[in-house]
Amino acid sequence: MFYSLVCFLFVVFYTTLFRCKVHGRENIPAGGFILCSNHISWFDPPLVGCTLWKRKVYFMAKEELFSNRLFSLVLRKLNAFPVKRDRADRKAIQYALALLKEDGIVGMFPEGTRSKTGSMQELLDGAALLALKSNVPVLPVAVKGPYRLFRPVRVYIGNPLYFNNYKKGKKYTREDLKEVSKNIREGINSLLEES
Numbered sequence: 001m002f003y004s005l006v007c008f009l010f011v012v013f014y015t016t017l018f019r020c021k022v023h024g025r026e027n028i029p030a031g032g033f034i035l036c037s038n039h040i041s042w043f044d045p046p047l048v049g050c051t052l053w054k055r056k057v058y059f060m061a062k063e064e065l066f067s068n069r070l071f072s073l074v075l076r077k078l079n080a081f082p083v084k085r086d087r088a089d090r091k092a093i094q095y096a097l098a099l100l101k102e103d104g105i106v107g108m109f110p111e112g113t114r115s116k117t118g119s120m121q122e123l124l125d126g127a128a129l130l131a132l133k134s135n136v137p138v139l140p141v142a143v144k145g146p147y148r149l150f151r152p153v154r155v156y157i158g159n160p161l162y163f164n165n166y167k168k169g170k171k172y173t174r175e176d177l178k179e180v181s182k183n184i185r186e187g188i189n190s191l192l193e194e195s
Helices: 003-015 044-050 069-077 089-103 126-134 174-194
Strands: 022-024 035-036 057-062 081-082 105-108 138-144 154-157
Touching: 003 044, 035 044, 035 126, 035 174, 044 057, 044 105, 044 138, 057 089, 081 089, 089 105, 089 138, 105 126, 126 174, 138 174, 154 174
Parallel strands: 022 154, 035 105, 035 138, 057 081, 057 105
Antiparallel strands: 138 154
């Protein structure tokens, strides 16, 4: 109930103040998937989450955001969960895999931090690792700003990316992760360029 109410309020907020429009909703797959978006502003997580407001998105969020008890409570009510960015966080990965196994949607900003220039940065390997371990598609999403009052913000949803050609259960190499990360980055980048 709380999640749905907050999503509704954010939809009104973004539609009214930023004239937000979403393109490509028909590309959203059934079942579980990993939503990967570029990251240009603090406004991105609620905006991207609300594009799928009929389904809940569980966002990975940097651990530091959970240091304040009240803010941590709100984030958890909105289905965010903490991840350590400086190393492989097994607990966060296991939680994300469990969500995906139950047809959940895990939201990630695989650049790891906001881009100051608006251009895509290199991706961390977390999204690639999750994609290979879970065998679910990655849905590339691009946010095109800037966030200025009454100036249009656009969200572009691309075709799902599948990585079924990698053998499930094997130990993935650094090269495997880099290749999948590169494909995810190109998927998001192509949406930014096409738009």
